[in-house]
Amino acid sequence: xxxxxNNNIKSVKLNINYDPSEPAFDEYVFCNNCTxxxxxxxxxxxxxxxxxDEKVPAKPSVPTIVPRAALTIPNTFVHLxxxxxxxxxxxxxSTISLPRGVRFxxxxxxxxxxxxxxxxxxxxxxxxxxxxxxxxxxxNRSNWMRYVNCSRHWSEQNLIAYQYQGQIYYRTIKTIPKFxxxxxxxxxxxxxxxxxxxxKYNDDTFYKYVIKKIxxxxx
Numbered sequence: 167x168x169x170x171x172n173n174n175i176k177s178v179k180l181n182i183n184y185d186p187s188e189p190a191f192d193e194y195v196f197c198n199n200c201t202x203x204x205x206x207x208x209x210x211x212x213x214x215x216x217x218x219d220e221k222v223p224a225k226p227s228v229p230t231i232v233p234r235a236a237l238t239i240p241n242t243f244v245h246l247x248x249x250x251x252x253x254x255x256x257x258x259x260s261t262i263s264l265p266r267g268v269r270f271x272x273x274x275x276x277x278x279x280x281x282x283x284x285x286x287x288x289x290x291x292x293x294x295x296x297x298x299x300x301x302x303x304x305x306n307r308s309n310w311m312r313y314v315n316c317s318r319h320w321s322e323q324n325l326i327a328y329q330y331q332g333q334i335y336y337r338t339i340k341t342i343p344k345f346x347x348x349x350x351x352x353x354x355x356x357x358x359x360x361x362x363x364x365x366k367y368n369d370d371t372f373y374k375y376v377i378k379k380i381x382x383x384x385x
Contacts, residue, residue: 189205190292190331191290191292191294192290192292192329192330192331192332193205193206193330193331194206195207195208195214195328195330196328197210197211198266198267198339199211214267214268214269214337215265215267215268215269216269217240217243217268217269217270218240219238219239219240219274219309219310220237220238220239220240220241222234222237222238233305233306234305234306234307234308234309235302235305235306235308235309235310235312235313236305236310236313238274238309238310239258239309239310240270240310241261242261242262243260243261243262243264243268244258244259244260244261244264244270244310244348245258245259245261246258246259246310246313247259249315249347250347251315251318251347254315256313257313257314257315257347257348258310258311258313258314258315258347258348259345259346259347259348260342260343260344260345260346260348261344261345262344263341263342263343263344264338264341264342265338265341266338266339266340266341267337267338268337268338269335269336269337270311270325270335270336270337271311271333271334271335271336272333272334272335273287273300273302273309273311273312273327273333273334273335273336274300274302274307274308274309274311275300275301275302275303275304275307275308275309275312276300276301276302276303276304276307276308277298277299277300277301278298278299278300278301279298279299280299281299281301282301282303283301283302283303284303285301285302285303285308285312286299286300286301286302286303287299287300287327287334289329289332289333289334290329297332300333300334311336314336314348314349314350315347315349315350316349316350316351316352317349317350317351320351322349323339323349323350323351324338324339324340324342324346324348324349325337325338325339325348325349325350326339326350326351327350327351336348336350
């Protein structure tokens with residue numbers, strides 16, 4: 167379950183009562199099949215399919231203008247291209263069809279105590295109190311996950327962000343066809359800065375209107 171800060175940053179929090187005698191809240195993951203939180207992985211349906219970042223060599227054989235974040239993308243599975251969202255710039259797309267239950271991450275960036283950009287995720291401690299922020303504003307000190315854009319409607323969303331063992335990961339929540347843009351919901355506060363109408367986020371009629379407008383006007 168998500169909870170969002172009042173400072174226009176992306177924030178994730180699990181709705182699990184923490185007991186000091188039990189594992190920390192972010193040792194649990196949600197099993198879509200069981201529809202409940204389980205410790206580390208589901209013993210019935212198995213663990214998530216973990217996709218690590220591409221390793222970046224000490225001296226990359228690419229122009230220096232290419233940021234480090236772009237080089238970390240696991241291009242067997244995903245790649246960068248122009249986003250389908252007007253004005254969003256670069257986006258992340260599936261190179262192959264991705265099943266539900268694929269995990270990407272962790273989200274990388276600078277650890278700070280302040281909110282300095284739109285590329286921040288809030289990290290919580292074991293008592294579910296704000297601990298620090300991961301800021302991926304600097305493309306040379308972060309990874310490819312900074313390029314994943316925010317969904318404008320629930321039907322577009324195919325990733326969910328969650329905290330696990332003190333870090334942020336993205337996981338697929340549905341099958342993602344080949345060459346489809348990966349989209350995660352940033353949260354209510356941050357969505358407002360992107361002019362996403364939260365009242366219409368779950369409105370199918372409004373979504374169909376937006377898609378038709380994009381098609382008609384060539385956005």
